[in-house]
Amino acid sequence: MSSATRRPNTNCIHSGTRIDPAVGGVNTPIHMSSAYLQPNPQAPETCYPRYMNIPTQQAPADKIAALEHGEAGLVLATGLAAITIPILAMMRPGAHAVFQADLYGGTHHFILAEMERLGLAYTLVPETDPEAIAAAVRPGTTLVHLESPTNPTLKIIDLAATARAVKETNPDAVLCIDNTFATPMNQNPLDLGFDVVMHSGTKYLSGHSDLNCGAVVTSAARMKAIRETAVNIGTSLAPFDSYLLERSMKTLAVRMERHNANALAVAEYLERHPKIGAVHYPGLPSHPGHAAAARQMRGFGGMVSFELGDSPEAARAAVQRLSVIASAISLGGVESTITFPAETSHYKMTREERLAIGVTDTLARLSVGIEDVADLLEDLEGALAAL
Numbered sequence: 236m237s238s239a240t241r242r243p244n245t246n247c248i249h250s251g252t253r254i255d256p257a258v259g260g261v262n263t264p265i266h267m268s269s270a271y272l273q274p275n276p277q278a279p280e281t282c283y284p285r286y287m288n289i290p291t292q293q294a295p296a297d298k299i300a301a302l303e304h305g306e307a308g309l310v311l312a313t314g315l316a317a318i319t320i321p322i323l324a325m326m327r328p329g330a331h332a333v334f335q336a337d338l339y340g341g342t343h344h345f346i347l348a349e350m351e352r353l354g355l356a357y358t359l360v361p362e363t364d365p366e367a368i369a370a371a372v373r374p375g376t377t378l379v380h381l382e383s384p385t386n387p388t389l390k391i392i393d394l395a396a397t398a399r400a401v402k403e404t405n406p407d408a409v410l411c412i413d414n415t416f417a418t419p420m421n422q423n424p425l426d427l428g429f430d431v432v433m434h435s436g437t438k439y440l441s442g443h444s445d446l447n448c449g450a451v452v453t454s455a456a457r458m459k460a461i462r463e464t465a466v467n468i469g470t471s472l473a474p475f476d477s478y479l480l481e482r483s484m485k486t487l488a489v490r491m492e493r494h495n496a497n498a499l500a501v502a503e504y505l506e507r508h509p510k511i512g513a514v515h516y517p518g519l520p521s522h523p524g525h526a527a528a529a530r531q532m533r534g535f536g537g538m539v540s541f542e543l544g545d546s547p548e549a550a551r552a553a554v555q556r557l558s559v560i561a562s563a564i565s566l567g568g569v570e571s572t573i574t575f576p577a578e579t580s581h582y583k584m585t586r587e588e589r590l591a592i593g594v595t596d597t598l599a600r601l602s603v604g605i606e607d608v609a610d611l612l613e614d615l616e617g618a619l620a621a622l
């Protein structure tokens with residue numbers, strides 16, 4: 236059975252894994268070498284970790300490609316590298332890029348700091364509707380980079396409609412998406428007309444808050460250029476981290492089932508709570524993007540954000556009262572964590588930029604883990620009672 240016909244749980248476990256037949260262990264061995272024998276000195280390319288061509292690195296790359304229904308995968312040292320390398324590979328003087336304004340803070344900062352410095356032209360689109368995104372596309376637009384659901388406000392873009400609208404405007408514009416929040420278990424943008432999928436593998440793909448990594452999936456032809464830029468810049472994933480990533484993805488499907496179920500229960504609880512303001516979760520029928528999310532996602536993910544308390548002080552005091560849910564940055568781990576994006580993922584934005592995309596001083600972002608949901612609800616109940 237090929238990965239194209241196997242189902243997602245089977246692909247999580249078996250796709251990409253490279254058994255060493257001489258030994259027979261069921262896992263991909265960790266090739267802990269930076270120097271490789273060169274049987275043919277004339278061979279132009281030998282194994283070298285920065286070239287990302289050793290089996291330990293290829294295993295997770297092939298696994299994520301199978302899960303995202305793409306031809307080729309690449310794993311990189313960070314999620315931000317997985318976003319910036321394809322952009323740098325595709326941009327050139329005179330080209331233009333379109334970005335959603337509402338993006339992960341690190342991506343937003345890359346645009347303002349690095350693209351500005353290199354003189355690369357771009358447009359930030361505040362709206363999330365397909366027509367507004369397509370309206371920013373010009374004849375010279377090389378790429379369109381989006382997120383859905385967005386970090387941290389969980390906005391939803393109708394991916395199929397956006398892909399159609401963008402390609403009608405400019406068939407050469409490459410559609411890229413950061414699929415970190417959804418994961419390939421919940422959403423496969425390549426099936427909806429997108430060309431490149433990026434991940435912060437630091438989050439759900441690795442899932443245990445012990446690893447920084449990223450992944451890109453696209454066609455074999457497009458990957459050639461992206462890989463070349465990645466080799467030139469030098470952002471390969473180390474062998475042991477590659478091993479951890481592949482091992483972790485074996486449980487991605489079962490982890491996501493629990494993340495999805497727990498987050499829905501937590502979002503429903505928060506929405507009913509008299510002291511909680513707006514709750515953002517695409518699985519709630521009240522979410523403005525719920526219909527599009529229900530069409531394009533198989534589950535709504537593990538991330539919930541909500542307005543907590545009347546003041547930043549009250550919000551932070553409530554978080555201090557939590558005992559199961561940890562106050563911590565990052566997301567997507569088996570353990571539940573909570574943070575205020577204004578102080579963490581989006582701290583480099585100005586207050587005006589933050590408020591324009593809904594990142595208020597009291598917006599809490601909860602990464603719902605896979606603990607017993609009753610314990611999470613009890614923890615929240617205790618912390619919110621004193622609001």
Ligand SMILES: Cc1ncc(COP(=O)(O)O)c(C=O)c1O
Pocket residue numbers: 313314315316318339341386413415416434435436437438447448449565580
């Ligand atoms: C949606 C999203 N994309 C990309 C990144 C960057 O990933 P990394 O921190 O692994 O570089 C993050 C990190 O928080 C993120 O939340």
